[in-house]
Amino acid sequence: KATFQNKQFLILFFSTLAIHIAYQMVLANFPYFVTLVLRQTEGDVGIYQGVLIICMALTGPIWMWFNRKYNQRVLLNASMILLGVIFVFGFLVVTSVQAYIFVALVGTALGGYLILIYAMMGNVVDYDELLTKRRREAIYYGTFSFAIGLGTAVGTLILPLLLQTFGYTQANPLGVRLAFPVMAVFIFAGYFLFQKYRIGDTPEETKKNLNIE
Numbered sequence: 001k002a003t004f005q006n007k008q009f010l011i012l013f014f015s016t017l018a019i020h021i022a023y024q025m026v027l028a029n030f031p032y033f034v035t036l037v038l039r040q041t042e043g044d045v046g047i048y049q050g051v052l053i054i055c056m057a058l059t060g061p062i063w064m065w066f067n068r069k070y071n072q073r074v075l076l077n078a079s080m081i082l083l084g085v086i087f088v089f090g091f092l093v094v095t096s097v098q099a100y101i102f103v104a105l106v107g108t109a110l111g112g113y114l115i116l117i118y119a120m121m122g123n124v125v126d127y128d129e130l131l132t133k134r135r136r137e138a139i140y141y142g143t144f145s146f147a148i149g150l151g152t153a154v155g156t157l158i159l160p161l162l163l164q165t166f167g168y169t170q171a172n173p174l175g176v177r178l179a180f181p182v183m184a185v186f187i188f189a190g191y192f193l194f195q196k197y198r199i200g201d202t203p204e205e206t207k208k209n210l211n212i213e
Helices: 008-038 041-070 070-092 097-130 137-166 174-194 203-210
Strands: none
Touching: 008 041, 008 070, 008 097, 008 137, 008 174, 041 070, 041 097, 041 137, 070 097, 097 137, 097 203, 137 174
């Protein structure tokens, strides 16, 4: 009950849910995108997925450096805006060169988001301790993981509806291409939900932001 009365955590919960719907959609859409839009082989799907993972890993230390220099809330906002804009332009990608650039940018923005969102969960636990006088990491990380799993499930349901409605063949891959703007909608939804989040990077900053004595 205390967990779901924590309004700041609920903001993070629903924002995370929206972002992970888009995350699951991009992973599920890769095989269709590579074979139907780019007209490459199924074996090439793994190459693009590998580029995504490599870019997430390579840019991780950069985001961690930013994390030491700048406010986490500002950085998370930046990563979501960047990711949403990239997905919008995903609709226009039709060549392999464009696709590699697109995937690299997605990996860069997504890697930053995933690093920051997990780091911010520690701040949520600190904030809860101010309210309840207890350290309750398990319930928060468990509920947070539920948001991720729920987002994965919803994303898996949405993509087939888009493909069946708008097409997923080489002659008509519109559904595959439209998936990217739809992902952007979920990213921006997560961004707007997050705007009421006020937990700081330290307990002192949180007290100041939320007027806690």
